[in-house]
Amino acid sequence: xxxxQVYITLRESVLDPQGSAVKQSLHSLGYKGIExxxxxxxxxxxxxxxxxxxDGLVNEVCQKLLAxxxxxDYRYDIKEVAAL
Amino acid sequence: xxxxQVYITLRESVLDPQGSAVKQSLHSLGYKGIExxxxxxxxxxxxxxxxxxxDGLVNEVCQKLLAxxxxxDYRYDIKEVAAL
Numbered sequence: 001x002x003x004x005q006v007y008i009t010l011r012e013s014v015l016d017p018q019g020s021a022v023k024q025s026l027h028s029l030g031y032k033g034i035e036x037x038x039x040x041x042x043x044x045x046x047x048x049x050x051x052x053x054x055d056g057l058v059n060e061v062c063q064k065l066l067a068x069x070x071x072x073d074y075r076y077d078i079k080e081v082a083a084l
Numbered sequence: 085x086x087x088x089q090v091y092i093t094l095r096e097s098v099l100d101p102q103g104s105a106v107k108q109s110l111h112s113l114g115y116k117g118i119e120x121x122x123x124x125x126x127x128x129x130x131x132x133x134x135x136x137x138x139d140g141l142v143n144e145v146c147q148k149l150l151a152x153x154x155x156x157d158y159r160y161d162i163k164e165v166a167a168l
Contacts, residue, residue, distance in 0.1 A: 001119070007126050008126070009126065009128070019127075022149070022150070025149060026145060026149060029148065029149065031141065031144075031145055033131050033132050033133040033137075033141060034129055034130070034131055034145070035085070035130040035131065035132050036128075036129070036130035037127060037128070037129050037130075038127070038128045039125060039126075039127050040125070040126040040127070040128070041123060041124075041125065041126060042091050042092070042093065042123075042124040042125060042126035043103075043121060043122065043123050043124070044093070044120075044121070044122045044124070045118055045120070045121050046118070046119040046120035046121075047117050047118055047119065048117050048119050049117040053117075057115065057117060060115075061110060061115055061118070064113065065106070065109060065110060065113065066106070
């Protein structure tokens with residue numbers, strides 16, 4: 001059994017209005033030290049497959065459904081975990 | 085200058101309808117090996133503060149605005165980066 005942590009972020013070239021809005025709120029709360037803030041998605045998948053199949057599966061699932069590869073990048077970490 | 089990666093996830097005890105819906109879609113696409121899927125937020129903050137102030141700032145910002153600590157947990161990693 002494997003736990004895969006997927007990080008999906010907007011590409012650097014893509015504007016992040018949500019991140020800018022949150023940054024403005026933090027500035028208005030007095031947190032001026034925050035120069036940049038970008039918001040993305042964090043997914044935790046628990047996968048019951050052979051280790052050699054995990055990379056292929058995660059890439060396929062990210063490209064087909066989880067990430068919009070036109071405007072988003074994704075990366076992931078794989079950890080072995082005890083079976084549920 | 086520091087880059088802080090913040091991971092905000094629903095508490096284990098809290099139902100994740102969005103995650104369940106995405107899991108169902110993946111199963112219908114034939115990806116049966118995915119046992120569990122939980123969706124959270126991933127934030128990247130660029131902070132211009134002294135190192136000893138970063139932990140306090142990030143905890144305060146997470147508790148006050150970024151995370152709903154009633155139903156969400158948060159954790160973060162701090163990395164030093166070259167000034168912008």
